[in-house]
Amino acid sequence: MMNSSSRKAGVVAATAFGMILASGTFGIPLIGAEDMPEGFKKGELAPEPAAEMIEAGKRVYFTKCVWCHGVDGAGDGPGADRLWPRPRNFNQGTFKIRHTASGELPLFDARKPVPGQNDLFETVTHGLPGSAMPSWEGILTEEQRLQVLSFVTTQLVKDRKFTDKQSESQTILQLGDIKPIAATEESLKKGSELIVEKKCVECHGAEGRGDGNAFNLKDDWGFAIQPADWHKCWNFRGSRQDPYNVRNIFRTFSTGVNGTPMPSFADNTTVEERWHIANWVNFLCERDTDGKPLPIDPLTDKPKINFVVPSDPVEGEIPTDMENEAWKKAAKRYVAMGGQITHKPRNFVNRIDDIWVRSLYNDKVIVYLLEWDDRTKSVAEGKLPWAPTQVNLDIKEQDPKTGEEGSIASNQNKYRVYNDAIAIETPVKWKELPAPIKPRYLFGTNEQFPVDIVKWEADGSVRAFKGTGWDKDFEERDTYEENLKILKGEWINGRWYVMIQRPLGNKKDQDYDEDTFFEVGQYVPTVFFAWDGHNGDAGRKMAVSAFYYTFLNPPTPKETYIYPVVIAFGVVLLEGWVLTRRANKKKGKTL
Amino acid sequence: MKALMSVGALVGVIGLLLLVGMIFDVVPANTVRLVEGYMPMQMLTELTFFVAGFAGLSYMLSSMGMPLPRFWQGVGFWAFILLYLKYRVYPPIPFSVRAMYGTVSLVAVFMWVSSNEEDWKKFKQPILNVLDAQSGGNKMLRYAYLFLLPILIGGFTYNAMKPKSEEPIELRTVHPAPPASTKVHGKTYVLQTSQNPYRVNPEGKYDQEFTNANIVEQGMGRLMKPNANPWDEKNTGYLKYVREGGEIFFQNCHFCHGDNLNGRGLHAFAFNPIPANFTDPGTIAQLQETFIFWRVSKGGIGLPNEGFPWASVMPPWEQHLTVDEIWKVILFEYWHTGYYPRTWD
Known part of the structure; x- marks a missing residue:
């Protein structure tokens, strides 16, 4: 039915x-x-x-x-x-x-x-x-x-x-009767100028990442509210499960969003101007390398996820410039982030809901380039209430029912500010884990199969931890940090760009029982953690990803070129055999 | 008969055009939306439509004097199955499974074209014609095959051998064997004998029949029985506990398991596999309440080795909830999905 x-x-x-x-x-x-x-x-x-x-x-x-x-x-x-x-x-x-x-x-x-x-x-x-x-x-x-x-x-x-x-x-x-204007270069250019002229950027930020006025906006009920991030159109409330449809943006822009500071621009823009702006906003939404809309998963209404983060080989030094050809060619993966709601303090509202990851490696090191939108650059103002390594804290978390005054919504922008941060977790001795390789738990299985965590914080520090179980405190590893290098750590217009370098690992320089060794052509389970300092994120109040795999792309082996030729030749022989056989049969002979 | 067949032909052509349009991105892929929960039925219906459409199409063509040769019917149908599996079915099926379906349908197609001697001859004829190459056209074709086949197969081999980084396939046990008993908040619960203390009738007695009579109705929308509203202030017993369980659910569980208990919560998109769907008849409907009690209390961490590869971040809820709260949540989950918990007898 x-x-x-x-x-x-x-x-x-x-x-x-x-x-x-x-x-x-x-x-x-x-x-x-x-x-x-x-x-x-x-x-x-x-x-x-x-x-x-x-x-x-x-x-x-x-x-x-x-x-x-x-x-x-x-x-x-x-x-x-x-x-x-x-x-x-x-x-x-x-x-x-x-x-x-x-x-x-x-x-x-x-x-x-x-x-x-x-x-x-x-x-x-x-x-x-x-x-x-x-x-x-x-x-x-x-x-x-x-x-x-x-x-x-x-x-x-x-x-x-x-x-x-x-x-x-x-x-x-009359959305059905209004003819859209094609998103030509000219229209986009006009749109990009109009968003400045019409003051869109004052709230939505210079690049439209929703970072323009992150602290002072309130809705009709007095709760803090954030301007939309134009680069994540799948999160637009009015996207109607069709996020790259420019009509949705045109509608929202024309009618405004009642109850929020987003006004209707119907009175001070012409229909034509609204199309230019809508085209530009739509254009800013994250796209693939060919400029095509990302495929959306109909089950989640978010971009489809590929759980393999490929890392391309590079000869010599790994470039620190994102505009470098090697980085531009490297596959960029969407990593979905959920709130860490397993351990106290639970993060019911994670402000970071995705990060974008690319990776390159050479004969000694692997570098991750991590990019994520964060409306607020946060550097810690004071001391953490608990050590970043600690778990099983006896702390008070958000009460389930407090009424409007005590709710999470009313606490926004009132948190003590900690460092924005990002971390990469990989298992140690992953080759010895039973297949399919994945450590048993998010924070390490046990003493025998720990995880190796590398964490960068907005104050510029980089630290290494060891995790030995879901309910065990992380152990700080003070000797490993000298192996790590931050090639980049920049916050520009609502987006963090961080490049973390770590050794691939070899038995001469690193400890096999403590560090993850990366191998070419193997799937190394990888988890990403992210913290938004203005969300009160610290310790295990953070955003987490599922298990992804880092995969060091091997250079193409010689066999790849040889075997197809051999097989094609074999097919020719086979064809000859079939034809002769048929011809003989017709002549009445049997082979 | 003819009218019926024309309708069939029309359906077939429209269906094919839609499918081809979706493959080449001319028609948006969500033109005919796959609705979750009804997907298997929807696909069977669609396939029936297609088959009826093809039957009509082939009838129309032959009545118009240009019958489609049996050979091309066979090849065409097989190609259709492969394309349908690759481009229509969602979530995507891994290649290995598609290959299996492809082989089965190839065998089926062969059985169809060789069901009698006559048909089989007709099917073979075009192949033999090309091999014998009596006419100029067939000669050309033969040479074309001679060159194209090796190139094509060589190309496939190259593609297959190029280093790739496809996600390794993982299989897991959905319902691992539970232990005989579990210790929660210092008390041991024997799974065979424990009962949900809140599954009670107005007299306060454990009463599965009474509570089962008050759960939501199966059927579209799964709505509550009109006279069994848990939000009725006058409630005592079962429905009051359902409401309390619901409150706990919507403060702790819906983030992953979703507002409709279908595993599509706010954070669900970030996890792999996505959280359990309780409205699926294969989950809590198959299990005893005590099994759920054990899974909720111990979480993904409490899974036995058969739970491999342990891809669950479900917390051991005993960390966050009391025993009473866990039982109430379970009560709510059965109420809201309209399923009866399984019993030991």
């Missing part, structure tokens, strides 16, 4: 898409009336949902939504205090992603889930990436999604009324 309906939805979407294309080609851009911003048109309020829809929606709400959004829809469910951003407080009727003018209620009609005409339905369907709100498609039926929204809009939105013609109006962005 579901199959046919989703198939139908696909067809409908495809048709709609076709219509948009067609109308875009022939349509005339809408010029707004006198009091109307360009591209907008007056709309009608939708009628009140049927009573049985509301009643049915209550059942959906109390099964699925109440846990975060709370009994009264005030965004204060049991899950709320450990989330940032906090779940939406429905009471005020403030919704972020809309086709309606700034300050207006979003589009919602319980009768029709038409794409582009039902904002709340699309929010529930596609979720809000970058927050805890998941996509409910495939979990709740279309009907159920409309039901729960009927309940939310009539019962939980308390300060406003979706059907009140006196107080509410609908000024709708």
Whole structure:
């Protein structure tokens, strides 16, 4: 049943898409009336949902939504205090992603889930990436999604009324009728100038990494809020599971984000200017080396992950200049980061959710180039509350339920600042671990199979640790540091660029029982840790990756060129044999 | 009959165009979305559509007087299967598994084309024609094969031999054998005899039948029974504990296991493999509550050696939760997914 309906939805979407294309080609851009911003048109309020829809929606709400959004829809469910951003407080009727003018209620009609005409339905369907709100498609039926929204809009939105013609109006962005402007070089250039002229960069930062005004922004409820990082379009709340679609950016820019400092630019930009800006913002989103959008994993709505970090061989010294040909050619891997929520202090809200890794090696050393977006450069102001090596601390962590005042959201920007940092963990004696090679636990298996951790901190220091088990303190290794070298450690416009060099390891100079030895053509399990000092990250309050593999690409062996020729020759012989045999058979002879 | 077949042909052509479009990135790959949880059914349906479409297509072609030779039908169908497996199925299937499916479907295709002597002859004919090369065209073809085949195979060999860095494949035991008993917060729980102390009826007695009657309904959306709302203030017993369990779940577990308990939480994208999906009938629905109690209390670290390669960062929750809280979370998980825990009898 579901199959046919989703198939139908696909067809409908495809048709709609076709219509948009067609109308875009022939349509005339809408010029707004006198009091109307360009591209907008007056709309009608939708009628009140049927009573049985509301009643049915209550059942959906109390099964699925109440846990975060709370009994009264005030965004204060049991899950709320450990989330940032906090779940939406429905009471005020403030919704972020809309086709309606700034300050207006979003589009919602319980009768029709038409794409582009039902904002709340699309929010529930596609979720809000970058927050805890998941996509409910495939979990709740279309009907159920409309039901729960009927309940939310009539019962939980308390300060406003979706059907009140006196107080509410609908000024709708005619996104389907407006023809996009192609992202030509000229358009991009205009866009890059407009973001300065329109002061976008004041909050979003010079490179659009959301680092412009990282500390002073608040939402309507007084919680700290961060400007979007344009380089991670898959985290845009309004990306609708289609992050590289420029229309989503155009919409957000035209309507603004209600409840946040992001205003609508409909009044002071023309439609054309908005397309240039949207094109530029879309262009900034992380892409592959050919400039094509990254493939998005439909199961997670984040870039697809390749768990192998290849390292290319280099003759002689490894270049420290990122613009060097060797670095440009090296594969750049997306490493996804989650909060460390295994040990206290748990990191429920990790501000670093990905890093980008490249690697090169020569006959003596391997170098990792790590890049990650961090809105704030943090260098420790004071002493750590606990040693960076310590685990199993008896410390107070975020209370599960404190009310708004004590929640994680309200603590943002109030943390004591520690060092930003990054670390690479590799197992020692990984060759002796039973296959497939992976140490048993994140922080080392035991005394016999420890892990080797190399950590760089924003104060410029580099240290080496040994981990011997998930519940054991790290041991600081004071002799190994002289082998390590930081080739680069720079924070520019909201992004860290760090190059860490370590020896490949050999039995003459290093200790086989303490250091990881890298070997060409072998998979060396590798884990990355990252700390954001302004998030109060220190010790094991950090972001962690899954197990990746460092793979030292071997130079191509000679056999690779020889065997194919031999085999091709063999095929020729085989062909000859088949043909002779056939010919003989036809002649009546047998071989 | 003809009308039916034309519809089939239309479906086949549209399906093929969509698939080819997706392969070459002309049509966005999510045009027909694969919806999680329904994927196997969706794929079977799709394949049925395709097969029906092909049958219609071949019927239409032959009724229009240009029948597709059996040889090309066979080759075409096999190529279709390979392309479908490679480009449509998600998450992607490793090459080794695809090779297996490919071989099986090759055998099936052979069985189909050789089901009777007549068919087999028809299938062989184009091959023999090229070998014999009686006509000019076939001669050309024969020479072309003579050169192209070695080059192609040589090229494949080169590709296969070039050093590559593909992720090693890992297999793991999903439900490792549990121990006979487990010690949590200083108390020993025998897995065979322990019971969830919160699985109780209004009289406070352990009552699986009563609690099973109050879980969410199976079926689309998995919604609670209309008269069994855990958020009802008047609740005592089971439903009250479900709510308390839910509160703990949404303060500790949803970060990985997700708001809908489907393993798609906020941090899930960063982990490999992604966290367990409780709505999948292969997880908690297959297990006893005490098994879950052991897994939750001891986490990934507590996995026995068969749990290899231990790719789990699930913490031993006894570090963070009390025994009561763990039992309540388990109660909530069964309530929310609508599954009955397995019992020992």
